Amino acid sequence: MALDITDSIITSDITPETARLLPYSSDTGWELSWLPTVTLTREQAVSGMVLDEMLSDPGTLASDLALELAAMHAAELGITLREVLLRLYVRITERDNAPGCRDHTPLPA
Numbered sequence: 001m002a003l004d005i006t007d008s009i010i011t012s013d014i015t016p017e018t019a020r021l022l023p024y025s026s027d028t029g030w031e032l033s034w035l036p037t038v039t040l041t042r043e044q045a046v047s048g049m050v051l052d053e054m055l056s057d058p059g060t061l062a063s064d065l066a067l068e069l070a071a072m073h074a075a076e077l078g079i080t081l082r083e084v085l086l087r088l089y090v091r092i093t094e095r096d097n098a099p100g101c102r103d104h105t106p107l108p109a
Helices: 044-056 058-062 064-076 080-097
Strands: 004-005 009-012 019-021 028-033 034-039
Touching: 004 044, 004 064, 009 044, 028 044, 028 080, 034 044, 044 064, 058 064, 064 080
Parallel strands: none
Antiparallel strands: 004 009, 009 019, 019 028, 028 034
16 A cells, blocks of 8 residues: 655555645645545545555454554544445445446356
8 A cells, every 4th residue: 555645636556536635725725535525634635545545455344453543544534434434435336337437247146
């Protein structure tokens, strides 16, 4: 897992979500692609991206410590871990249902 952090965007090598500096902001207002209605600080945006990466790792769900850390990152954003999971699930569903998204071939029974 690695984040690429520049002056205006934060991306990940394992998740398609991003954090962007808002255009009207002077390095103070950031927005997560999966939390678009909330203006965040740069530190919160990094925390949100770390959280997204943590939850993108299936091993996280098996670790109580990882889930506790994820809940702490969610609290930094002012939301619960449950809300984060729901928002990320909605984003995945939106991407899967987007026009041009490749149809899935069902596996044989």
